[in-house]
Amino acid sequence: MSVRGDKEDPRDFALWKRxxxxxxxxxxxxxxxxxxxxHIECSVxxxxxxxxxxxxxxxxxxxxxxxxxxxxxxxxxxxxxxxRTWLHYNMITLGGEKMSKSKxxxxxxxxxxxxxxxxxxxFHLLRxxxxxxxxxxxxxxxxxxxxxxxxxETYREVSRLAEGxxxxxxxxxxxxxxxxxxxxxxxxxxxxxxxxFDTAREVNAKLASNPSKAYVNAARVFFEETLGxxxxxxxxxxxxxxxxxxxxxxxxxxxILEQRQEARLRRDFKASDAIRDKLAALGIQIEDxxxxxxxxxxx
Numbered sequence: 684m685s686v687r688g689d690k691e692d693p694r695d696f697a698l699w700k701r702x703x704x705x706x707x708x709x710x711x712x713x714x715x716x717x718x719x720x721x722h723i724e725c726s727v728x729x730x731x732x733x734x735x736x737x738x739x740x741x742x743x744x745x746x747x748x749x750x751x752x753x754x755x756x757x758x759x760x761x762x763x764x765x766x767r768t769w770l771h772y773n774m775i776t777l778g779g780e781k782m783s784k785s786k787x788x789x790x791x792x793x794x795x796x797x798x799x800x801x802x803x804x805x806f807h808l809l810r811x812x813x814x815x816x817x818x819x820x821x822x823x824x825x826x827x828x829x830x831x832x833x834x835x836e837t838y839r840e841v842s843r844l845a846e847g848x849x850x851x852x853x854x855x856x857x858x859x860x861x862x863x864x865x866x867x868x869x870x871x872x873x874x875x876x877x878x879x880f881d882t883a884r885e886v887n888a889k890l891a892s893n894p895s896k897a898y899v900n901a902a903r904v905f906f907e908e909t910l911g912x913x914x915x916x917x918x919x920x921x922x923x924x925x926x927x928x929x930x931x932x933x934x935x936x937x938x939i940l941e942q943r944q945e946a947r948l949r950r951d952f953k954a955s956d957a958i959r960d961k962l963a964a965l966g967i968q969i970e971d972x973x974x975x976x977x978x979x980x981x982x
Contacts, residue, residue: 722753729754730763740766744773770870776818790819799824806831806916809872830880834910836980837883838917840890841902843933851897855905858882862909872914879909890979893972936967936978943969944976 710717729740742751751769758765775782782789795804807827811817858878865874886902911917939958946954959969968981 722750723757725750726754726757726761726765729765730758736764737766739768739770741770741772744771747771770813772813773816776816778820779818795819799828802916802918803828803831806876806914809914809916810876812869812871812873814869830876831916834879834883834906835917837886838903838906838910840979841886841899841906844890844896844899845903846896847900849897849900850904851895851901854898854901855882858885858905859908866913875909875914879906891970893974936962940969940976940978 729737740751740754751771755765777788777790780788792804803824807819807824808817810827810830858881861878861881862875865871865876865878868874882905889898907917939962943955943958946952946958962969962978963981966981967978970977970979
């Protein structure tokens with residue numbers, strides 16, 4: 684078999700290196716037009732680890748042709764159903780400029796994780812639709828970190844206040860429907876994340892009015908489903924460390940609140956106010972209600 688316009692053997696690597704691009708990408712064969720590729724290993728690895736048929740195959744837009752088309756053709760030719768759905772991610776820029784390995788303008792995940800929590804990077808990816816260009820910059824990553832922090836603080840608060848097994852099933856039906864609508868709309872994760880921010884604001888406002896335990900439990904379940912099970916930004920290790928930290932912090936603050944309450948009963952309001960002010964300086968807000976004093980992180 685010969686390369687078009689060239690009688691030399693196309694299997695000669697030296698020839699391939701000096702051949703024109705249009706020569707090495709096409710040649711005639713008894714079965715139609717053929718061209719070389721780096722595709723067979725991807726078909727083999729995918730079916731080995733994911734099975735002959737699997738749900739989603741990802742990749743960049745630049746890989747649709749010829750890489751993914753060849754993967755699919757090879758797998759189907761071997762009698763395998765292969766991927767049901769293909770998701771092609773748009774380009775990723777670094778500081779507004781397209782990444783280029785040849786120009787040294789790129790960043791590896793290892794380097795990225797040295798500066799940013801992997802869960803923040805994951806959340807940053809989720810804040811942009813996979814069909815849109817996504818930019819990595821210090822400013823944008825810090826913005827995502829702050830956004831994730833706000834959501835996690837709400838989750839931690841409802842986890843701290845949750846008690847018992849009663850759950851108000853209707854409390855988050857609209858939020859759950861809005862979240863699902865975004866996810867079902869071509870995996871519109873930015874819309875789904877926006878729903879989480881809206882819901883977190885509503886939950887924080889509701890917590891100020893001493894809601895029922897059933898509502899608080901429902902809030903915890905909602906965030907565990909969406910932030911954890913679906914988006915995967917809670918993280919098992921984070922959740923475990925969080926529970927330990929929250930339990931320790933909660934115990935210490937309850938002890939402090941008891942001391943403050945004793946000062947109030949003695950009508951030592953100077954000491955009571957001093958405790959409140961010192962906690963406020965540490966980012967802990969004290970609320971005095973008819974049911975007693977409670978604490979929360981200042982927003």
